[in-house]
Amino acid sequence: MQALLERASVVTDMNSSENLFAHKVGAAVTAARRGGALSALDSMNHFFMLQNMFVVGSSYWPMAYGQMSGDVQSDGEGLETMRNLGRNMAYLLKALDERRR
Numbered sequence: 001m002q003a004l005l006e007r008a009s010v011v012t013d014m015n016s017s018e019n020l021f022a023h024k025v026g027a028a029v030t031a032a033r034r035g036g037a038l039s040a041l042d043s044m045n046h047f048f049m050l051q052n053m054f055v056v057g058s059s060y061w062p063m064a065y066g067q068m069s070g071d072v073q074s075d076g077e078g079l080e081t082m083r084n085l086g087r088n089m090a091y092l093l094k095a096l097d098e099r100r101r
Contacts, residue, residue, distance in 0.1 A: 001040060001043070001044065002043055005043065005044065005047040008021075008047075009047065009050070009051070012051070019051060019052055021048075021051035021052065021053050022051065022052040022053070023052065023053070023054065024051075024053050024054070025053065025054045025056060025089065025092055025093060025096070026044075026045075026047075026048040026053045026054070026055055026056070027055070027056040027058075027062065027085055027088075027089055028040075028041045028044035028045050028048070028055075028062060029041075029062045029063070029082065029085070030062070030063040030064075031063065031064045031065070031066060031072050032063060032064075032065060033065070033066065033067045034065070037061070037063040037065075038061060038063070041061055041062065041063060054092060054096075056085060056088050056089045056092055057085075057088065058081050058082070058084045058085035058088060059080075059081055059084045060077070060081045061081070062081055062082060062085045063078060063081075064078030064079065064081075064082065065078060
């Protein structure tokens with residue numbers, strides 16, 4: 001993910017007089033076995049902020065835990081956090097769309 005974010009930053013810096021990501025909406029989400037989720041969220045959110053993007057938050061850090069594929073379905077708190085993130089994202093996108101009219 002870090003390599004993708006760094007390359008995306010270089011691409012937008014080198015190929016446009018305008019920042020391609022400016023005023024776009026972003027939300028970082030992670031799924032992890034144990035550690036590393038918070039630092040991954042932090043890296044993604046820093047990218048969003050440095051690109052002049054709007055960052056959507058939730059009721060807690062948007063991360064879910066599981067060891068095997070599908071395990072995050074058992075993380076009730078993580079899933080509720082993601083639902084709240086989705087509602088916040090929808091609200092912001094609607095508000096931005098209405099403001100554009």
